[in-house]
Amino acid sequence: MSRKLTSLVRRLVPSGGTGQRAAKSAVWLFGQNMVDRLLPLVLLVILARLVGPLELGLVGIALVSMSALRSLTEVGLNEALIQRIEDNVDRYLNTVLAMEIARGVLIFGVLFLAAPFIGRLFDAPAAVPLIQVLAVSAVLRGLKNPAVVYFQKNLEYHKMFVYTTGGTLAFFVTGLALALWDPSAWAWVGAFLASDLVRLVASYLIHDYRPGIGFDRQAAGELIQFGKWITGTSILYFLYNEGDDVFVGWLLSPVALAYYQYAYRMSNAPATELSQVIAGVMFPAFSKFQTDVERLRESYFATVRLASFVAVPMGIGFAVVTPAFVAAAFGTDWLPMVAAMQLLALYGVYRAIGKTMGALWKAVGRPDYVTKLSLLKVALLAVLIYPVTVRWGITGTAALIVAVNLVVMAPLDLYITAKILETTSTRILSEVTYPLLASAVMAGATWYVGQALVLPAWIELCVMVVTGGVVYAAAVLALDLGTNWGMRANLRQLVSNVVS
Template sequence: MDTLKQQTARGVKWLVGASFIEKTLSLGTTVILARILSPSIFGLFALAFVAINGLNLFKSMGFDSALIQRKDDIDKAANTAFFIIPLLGCILFLILYITTPFIGKFFNNHDVVPVLRALGLIFIINCIGLVPKALLKKEMRFAKVAFSELIGALGFSVVAIFLALGGYGVWSLVGGYLFKTLILTCAIWYFSKWRPNWRFNIKIARQMFHFGKFVFLGSLAFFLRMNLDKIFIGRLLGVAVLGIYALAFNISNILVEYFSNKIDQVIFPAYSKKQNDDNALKRSYLDILKTVSFIALPLTFCVYLLRTELVQTIYGHKWIDVIPVIQILIWSGLFRIFTTSAGALFMAKGKPRYGFWLSSLQVLIFLILIAPFSKLFGIKGVAIVVTLAALIHVFLIMFLLKRLISMRITEMFLRIKVPFLATLMMSFVVLLARFLLANIFLTKGTNTSLLIILLSALASYIFFMVKFDRQFVMKIKTMLIGA
């Protein structure tokens, strides 16, 4: 195993492992908060983050990605970026502070105004740490990044739950997120050896902007793709419905939003180091696809088959309306398995515009279909459009990969064949276990029966994976334990 491959494996191990702990912590926190706070409070917070995430795209203008992709004059580029990025953060805070009344008017909800102004501090805090964070990623020091993010997640949980128990409502979420951002930024600076020397290079700034502009445009289109559904729901159906949708979306896309994104953070610098070797890029992409499928396929099918039991047991009866939305959105998360690391590959090959055009097409689909579908089918109509757009996105990704690195569609499907077959066998075990528990042992709807079904699913999936592809399972075990 070469050095780069070892570094990549360790990076995946640390970021995905930390992400698993972080997501488990986040899930536990969400369950506690969901039992304390109402759907309308979650909806208000989700509404605020539509605006926050929109402006968040401007926080670096792609300069941090350009720094990771760059091969020379790294220190000069880092100092140049450090002049620009924090300045952008301050400008974004001022823009948000001034425009919040108009945002509240657009959504017919003035409660969001003070929430947005408080959350605007995220821009200033976060931008201060982007350059050292990018350098840590470039140097493949992902353990430091992972540990920093884990500390931030723990900080959010402690502060948010403490404030929620104190009756602070939406401010418990706001306070938790601000504290998380502050702790994360401090930890990044603690672990980074780099310190600015306050030198600005206009030539390097132009070079980085040339690369970063398409990263930014792609991020802008990606933001619209990920938030237009929430904008329409918040505008047309209200914050309570948005709270239901936001939870359903998070459950349905849990793997893509957390684990796959962590893999992208690792694989972009790794792809960049071998950007001229198409065969190596293809092998890496297919390996990642199989690894993500190994985790995502069984979890996706389990959530789909057990959606009612999981929601009622974990979140409680007041969140029962998320179940039919999960039934649709879960497939959008499944389709996005195929897009994992594709954006990183496009950027490593110097084609960030591909991501921009792909996301722009999905935005166009949303603009055309979401309004009429939401009027006809309500929140489920929005979920249908999101899932349809995700499916189209997958086929376009496949076309571009074939054009860029000669990737055949059959290669992709063959690579996930074993996890898919093992998942089908596991699904049969889940259905059989549920039937037996409900009709023979008469334990339907109990926490014990759900636990038995989940353990049966885990045991059967591991059994069939070892049976069908023992070598791959051992490889995953080695990567997680010995990388």
């Protein structure tokens, strides 16, 4: 048994051509993201039952404060190293370490000193010590071995799997132990610090590169020249992805913030995992043939086809089962977030597919597209978020996120992507049509079963999920046999790339 397992792991180590390496890397990255998201979500459900929305709202304030400063100081060093055409980027690593340490110390200092002001802003003085202790995380992250960038650059995701999941396991074990000992917001903060500490140690154990202390101004300038657009994108990403969190927490309450944050996190989890895999693997893969438009185009079509095949049913299916899921996992105290969670699940579908576009734009050296479109998105949200949130609460905020992305941003994203690939928006959209049809059939069947059943929430949820999976598989098979979709052939090719 152990010999077979060892053989399987060896076959999954990324090797071969770009396609094979990308496919095998996707397996590792998907497994990594499953662990990296599933265990924290399980811990979140446990804490939600033990401490309730108010304590988790305080955690949300601390996390959004940390995220704001990380976004403001992000200079895109890893992206710049991955995008460079040369394989060996050792000459940049000492400079990267120096810059990351400086960034970590800066974030720690600002958060520690600003914590009382943040507590007053949200009318949540209990969040102040949480923010100050969580700030240590920034220093731990800044000290990690910069050579871990090679795991992504060279598609060595089996090493990234070990590095990331080690921290995730530490997060879960520490958080669970603290939650059982003293159920409070401190369990979540302690889990974060344990995770970052384990990853810091692992970064030096897994990669043999040992950085020195040094700073090369020319090397820093080269990286920042590419990364300046990443900086702008990071700030704007925070504003449109978490700015609504800040607004909800400030305008409404920490409890409303907890509802909104965890509605977003849970509803986007399935599609987000897929998008992280796609963006993580396809950015370096696209970069390797950024000058060959034909190969880039065909690779992108295949990527969108697979992303849609998985993300569309995940998002639509989650929206259908949300009431049963919240009742089963969180309890009745959390039912006010159901409508927002359903809307945000639909946004998760667009987000997963949109991530493929961002990876493509960065791979061809145009990260400015991401920044410029993000600026437009932030402007639209800034104008509209106050009236809809005052009128409809977190449900209105969620509806605004969906409307801005689907009505305004999606057509622009399609236009730019089609221009880069020298194709049409219609051609790109055609890759989403069949999954939408199959998912519509699945949604109807799942909803009907949910309405017909009168069972305990957990049993009802399980029956609905199984029904959805079976109906979607049957619909996909019928469409593939009756049209030229070719999904079965794509899946066979993917499996071949993974196991060969």
